[in-house]
Amino acid sequence: MLQVNYIVDNRDHVLERLAVKNFKQPELVDEIIWLDHRRRRTQMPLNLAESQANAEAKKVGELMREGKKGEAEEAKLNAGRYKEEIKKLNETLEEIEKEIQEKLVLLPNLPHASVPNGLTPEDNEVVLENGAKPNLPADALPHWELAAKYNLIDFELGVKITGAGFPVYKNKGAKLQRALINYFIDEAEKAGYKEVSVPLMVNEASGFGTSQLPDKEGQMYFVGLDNLYLIPTAEVPITNLYRDVILKADELPIRNCGHTPCFRREAGSYGAHVRGLNRLHQFDKVEIVTIGHPDESYDILEKMSAHVQGLLQKLGLPYRVLRLCGGDMGFGSALTYDMETWSAAQKRWLEVSSVSNFESFQSNRLKLRFRNAEGKTQLAHTLNGSALALPRIVATLLENNQTEKGIKIPEVLVPYTNFEWIE
RNA sequence: GGAGAGAUGGCAGAGUGGUCGAUUGCGGCGGUCUUGAAAACCGUUGACUGUUAAAGGUCCGGGGGUUCGAAUCCCUCUCUCUCCGCCA
Structure with a gap:
């Protein structure tokens, strides 16, 4: 706000x-x-x-x-x-x-000076591309077929017990997912983010604090009996930990990370783009959140972006970084980088992370302040990013690493999976 | 699910109609003393709004009411805690 x-x-x-x-x-x-x-x-x-x-x-x-x-x-x-x-x-x-x-509350945040003009995703600026796209044979399979072939993910079973968009992970599929979560958390901790484990449901004040409410109410699952919302991202509970807080200047920056499932209604989406793991109602994500001094928030944003890119590099995934244009940015963001991995079998880029600086837009709603050099209270800046969202990472890993022998697990993950191949 | 208690400044905890934005303690900050630190002592220490700066105004969980005047009395909502029951 x-x-x-x-x-x-x-x-x-x-x-x-x-x-x-x-x-x-x-x-x-x-x-x-x-x-x-x-x-x-x-x-x-x-x-x-x-x-x-x-x-x-x-x-x-x-x-x-x-x-x-x-x-x-x-x-x-x-x-x-x-x-x-x-x-x-x-x-x-x-x-x-x-x-x-x-x-x-109807006014979105003001975009940073570096935000490109534009209305649609086509107008986003490609900041950089990194990593070689693998050359797969013509008969390479998309991840949903690989998932079936190796018995990793059961979409039908998820439909039975819940509905579309709630997959069931099995066997090495479940283990791969758990390995990635642990790997991402460990990497975040190495980078200085303290792990928190937070509630998956939040009250209305929290939804308002990070600006999901009132404008994006339809995007969240709502438990009416208790007036609680299922979190669409860990950003909501983690950032709201600091709602109504006045920090000391030397406490900044505060850096947290956490793994949570995320729940999104995603009303109105359908078709090929939502096939398989591309778009889900429930998915897992490791999130990094920073509360920083206004003078430092753009340096922090670059560091967070670098952390996310480091993960993609270590996993050996080709990726690109986008600077979102004004029209494609989120409501509360002043500057957003999207990270996309190249999905070799689908032959398209998949968004796996979004790193944003909200400046004081959220903190004004949160009443999240710090005491500055003059001893006065001042709004802090909030930032967050996915590091990383699981399903599309799983999708690209399966697709890009498929061989005749099976799917090769990236080296950095082997200590976490305890297997090198999915066969 | 049943019964009860409570919500006051960073924390603890006074305050039951007027000089209470709020006693006191702890914590924080500044100082004295000290080679330095601790202890002790002295001072200081809520947020928001407003102004060049003041003055002024608002806030004792939220909302409403009584009164010239409410942290204090009444109504209502929300939340928290304790005990019992159930249960991972």
Whole structure:
């Protein structure tokens, strides 16, 4: 959530940046500025009336103690006169504040200066490509056929017990998945991220804090009986650990990692692109989250990006890094890098990680602050990234490493799987 | 599922109608003393809003009410804890 004062002080800049994000309701900006003016014009007389009423009320107490009953009664009447005015102004003020809030939550974050213009994924900027794409024989299989051939994943069984998009992992498929999770967590810890294990359901305040709510409500599974949401990503519980917290400057940066299943309704998706592991309602992910000083957040973003790339390199997967264009970026992000691996049998790039700097967009909602050099509270910056999302990694590993003999497990994983081949 | 208790500043814990944004202790910060540290002592220490700076205003779980005046009284919601039951 943007700060009202910032919008008021930087109107033109805000409008210009929102245009890069292809924001469709720029009129909200001026509406907010106008409402803020009204808020101030209401606040001032209200505070004055409150001040006078307070003074009269205090006087009543003093007069009563001195036994001046008549004067006390008079003061009571005086104080009573402010009451109606206060009530009226207060109602107006609350109305204005509510309206500001309603408009404010509709504004996305402002994109960083380096974000390319554009509307669709085609407009994303390819920052770099790394690793050689394997040359597979013409009869190479997509991962869903490999999964069936080697009895690794049972999609039909998942449909039976739950529904489409909830696969059942079996045999070496289950072990490969567990190996990857442990590997990713170990690597994150080596890089300085402290592991946390967090709840998979969150309340409404948490959903709001990281800006899934109110705008992306339909994307989350909701447990109505208890008013809880299944997490779409570990970003939500991990970042919300620091909701309503004022940190010391020397505590920054705070770095956490964690493995969780993620649940996504993904309403409206279907077809070839969601085949197999490409798109699921439930999947596992290791997430890295950093809370950093505003001056350092873009350095931190590069480090997080480098960590993710390091994982892909060690797994021997060809990948590319995209800088998302304004139109393709998430609602709360100021700059996002997407990492995609080359799926050799499907012959397409698959997104396996998304690393974002939210600047103070989330922390403003979270009330996540630190005490700066002047001793004043200041909003911290929040960042997060997948390191990594499991299913598409499994998919590309299966596809890219298929041979006549079977599927070769990357060397770094063997200590975790305890097998070298899936045969 | 049943019964009860509670929600106050970073933490602990006072406060049952007026001078309470809130006693006190711990913790934090600054200082005295010390070669240095500890101890002791002195001082300081909530957030938000507002202003050039003040003043002023709001906040004692959320919302509503009574009153000239509410942390304190009433209603309501939410959450937490304890005991019993069930259970990984």
